[in-house]
Amino acid sequence: xxxxxxxxxxxxxxxxxxxxxxxxxxxxxxxxxxxxxxxxxxxxxxxxxxxxxxxxxxxxxxxxxxxxxxxxxxxxxxxxxxxxxxxxxxxxxxxxxxxxxxxxxxxxxxxxxxxxxxxxxxxxxxxxxxxxxxxxxxxxxxxxxxxxxxxxxxxxxxxxxxxxxxxxxxxxxxxxxxxxxxxxxxxxxxxxxxxxxxxxxxxxxxxxxxxxxxxxxxxxxxxxxxxxxxxxxxxxxxxxxxxxxxxxxxxxxxxxxxxxxxxxxxxxxxxxxxxxxxxxxxxxxxxxxxxxxxxxxxxxxxxxxxxxx
Numbered sequence: 215x216x217x218x219x220x221x222x223x224x225x226x227x228x229x230x231x232x233x234x235x236x237x238x239x240x241x242x243x244x245x246x247x248x249x250x251x252x253x254x255x256x257x258x259x260x261x262x263x264x265x266x267x268x269x270x271x272x273x274x275x276x277x278x279x280x281x282x283x284x285x286x287x288x289x290x291x292x293x294x295x296x297x298x299x300x301x302x303x304x305x306x307x308x309x310x311x312x313x314x315x316x317x318x319x320x321x322x323x324x325x326x327x328x329x330x331x332x333x334x335x336x337x338x339x340x341x342x343x344x345x346x347x348x349x350x351x352x353x354x355x356x357x358x359x360x361x362x363x364x365x366x367x368x369x370x371x372x373x374x375x376x377x378x379x380x381x382x383x384x385x386x387x388x389x390x391x392x393x394x395x396x397x398x399x400x401x402x403x404x405x406x407x408x409x410x411x412x413x414x415x416x417x418x419x420x421x422x423x424x425x426x427x428x429x430x431x432x433x434x435x436x437x438x439x440x441x442x443x444x445x446x447x448x449x450x451x452x453x454x455x456x457x458x459x460x461x462x463x464x465x466x467x468x469x470x471x472x473x474x475x476x477x478x479x480x481x482x483x484x485x486x487x488x489x490x491x492x493x494x495x496x497x498x499x500x501x502x503x504x505x506x507x508x509x510x511x512x513x514x515x516x517x518x519x520x521x522x523x
Contacts, residue, residue: 236485237320356380
């Protein structure tokens with residue numbers, strides 16, 4: 215184990231775990247008021263709502279993938295996943311031990327992403343080539359990602375046969391019926407075939423066979439497929455740490471109105487990993503930082519929250 219010491223001399227040590235939207239914004243905002251360390255398995259921040267556009271236009275990703283060190287110039291970046299938390303330290307998979315005065319957890323949903331920016335750019339290029347080399351494409355999942363990807367492909371490659379299969383009764387089940395119907399009708403005008411209330415057996419196509427069987431008994435011919443279903447929360451690693459009892463039954467960290475983990479004075483959670491009943495989307499994660507700042511504004515004489523200035 216290797217213990218690290220503060221570098222910036224800015225006072226309180228703040229460790230942020232997770233380099234998505236919420237974690238990156240928190241690190242950027244705090245870097246000149248605190249000694250900030252950002253822990254993330256990858257070296258870059260991604261504007262996630264632009265990711266599907268990058269699949270059909272790889273050059274677009276050049277503007278949406280930003281190395282953490284580009285915006286975090288007065289803090290430290292540790293490119294390794296966190297594996298343990300104690301009451302005063304965070305341990306990474308590389309064996310680093312980082313002490314903290316305040317801890318911010320923003321690990322969001324679990325996703326396997328390339329470590330380097332260049333590897334991620336190459337991944338988008340590969341996905342683009344998969345799309346362009348296919349005549350027919352299957353998209354599994356009718357949530358925001360599935361609907362958006364189907365739309366991107368349909369607009370940029372109208373000659374492709376796109377089929378979207380969703381296991382629910384309508385698309386975009388988290389929004390109102392009117393919006394869902396509008397999305398459905400628009401996809402139909404672009405000749406996207408939408409199959410509702412069905413699942414796809416992705417193992418039903420044997421080697422060389424491009425026909426996939428659905429639970430409704432239909433067969434979908436596709437040269438390639440994209441899985442656009444929900445990802446699990448990235449919180450399983452917290453089991454066995456000091457925050458094990460702060461997780462609810464769905465693996466979310468329970469927080470108060472200022473995003474402090476309940477029962478903890480110096481640990482915050484922001485972004486998708488919280489138990490706040492809301493849509494888990496990027497623009498909402500951006501708001502979580504301001505909610506934390508309110509604590510300081512309403513408690514100006516208390517030491518807690520001073521690092522959020």
